Amino acid sequence: MLNTRLNLDRIRAARQVIDPSFLDTPLYECDALAGHLGCTVSIKLETANPVRSFKGRGTELVASLLADQGRSAVVCASAGNLGQALAWSGRRRGLDVTVVASRRAPTAKLDRIRALGAELELVEGDFDTAREQAATIARQRGIRLVEDSLDIETCEGAATIGLELATGTPTFDTVLIALGGGAMATGVGHVLKTLLPAVEVICVQPLGAPAMTRSWHERRVITTDSTDTIADGVAGRHPIPAVLDDLLQVADDAVLVQETSIIAGMRMLLEHAGLVVEPSAALGVAAVLEDPDRFAGRHVATILCGSNVDLDAYHRWVRR
Missing domain, CATH: 3.40.50.1100 (Rossmann fold)
Structure with missing residues (x-):
């Protein structure tokens, strides 16, 4: 039994409150990505909604x-x-x-x-x-x-993504989740560890904004003086203690990735999946790029959490 602030019954009930335009987002295997990453890749597309993110x-x-x-x-x-x-x-x-x-x-x-x-x-x-x-x-x-991630509604709303992953057609053994404040990671992680405990939950954060990842590894809140990453959506400096407590219950690992890998992930999602995403959404692909042996032959699901990006900046990144 998980000892987190989240509740599976409330998460299930949340689907009756959330506008349907945010629910049941596409989940599919992307063969084109798999050929380049060396593992089976399923995409959960959280950009096809009125605000182009899971929020x-x-x-x-x-x-x-x-x-x-x-x-x-x-x-x-x-x-x-x-x-x-x-x-x-x-x-x-x-x-x-x-x-x-x-x-x-x-x-x-x-x-x-x-x-x-x-x-x-x-x-x-x-x-x-x-x-x-x-x-x-x-x-x-x-x-x-x-307060995002502290307010339980933000976590349990995001957790409905986990319900859809747990009941979706693709069967995966690892899920890669962008880690910022922790709402999505704790929410999805709670559902998966409750319903599919064998699934490995790996959180991914930029090397230039490592506070929550360092906190997870140290099992205590670690703050940083600054951040330096293009992934603005996950660039916090002060982890919330209650959220860290939840994350420690549901995450199997937390890893850091370099900016070059994030950009390469964005480029791959454009070239091989036809998807324009913001940097935070490419963190899962970046994690596979940085450690291909870890994921070789596995079935990996990654949540593409947003596509709100300045086009000028996006073009500079993907055209390098």
Whole structure:
């Protein structure tokens, strides 16, 4: 019995709350990738939805709960994808949404947050700076602060991906999950370790943003002074203790990959799968590229978690 904050019955019930456009996303074996990676590869495509990332699964739960409580406003910090998702879910339920983000966040993500009707406040510094400002706004206005990965709704919404993996047609023995704050890793990991305990759960993080991975290996919170990665969606410096506790229960390993491998993974997904993804979504492919012997002959599933990327930057990366 797993000792985490998550609950399988709540995760199953979440499917009744989440808008169907976020559910039952494509899951298929990609033969073209397999030929280049030396293992069978199944893709879980979390980009084919209104906000082009998995985050909408969690924000649907948050927004539904707030609407049921009669709340009218909410604020979050975001590297970009959570803000879009909360803006989308909040607008459907009449919530005033404020998103705090770094000025360095990808322009495409910031533009989309504005287009979805949220109030966008930009701060100097990184995501953790934005998180501090969002908390201040919540106190000053007396409104709900949504904290990705800490708020259980964000984890259990993401966990519905695990339900779909566990009941999907492809049978895999390893799943590779992008690791940032930990909502997707803990959510999907909880479901898989409950329903398919033999499946190996491997979390993948950039070498330039290693805080959660180092914390997992040390079994205690390790913070970093800065981050240096193109994978902005997973570039946190301060792991949340409760999330780390959950991750220690459900992850079999956590690995770090180099920027060159992330870019190579993005390029491979474009050339061999016809998919444009943001750097965080290529972390699983990057892990296979860096350690092919580990995965040789195995059936690997990887979650492509988002495709919100500035095209100019994307073209620079994939054309190298």
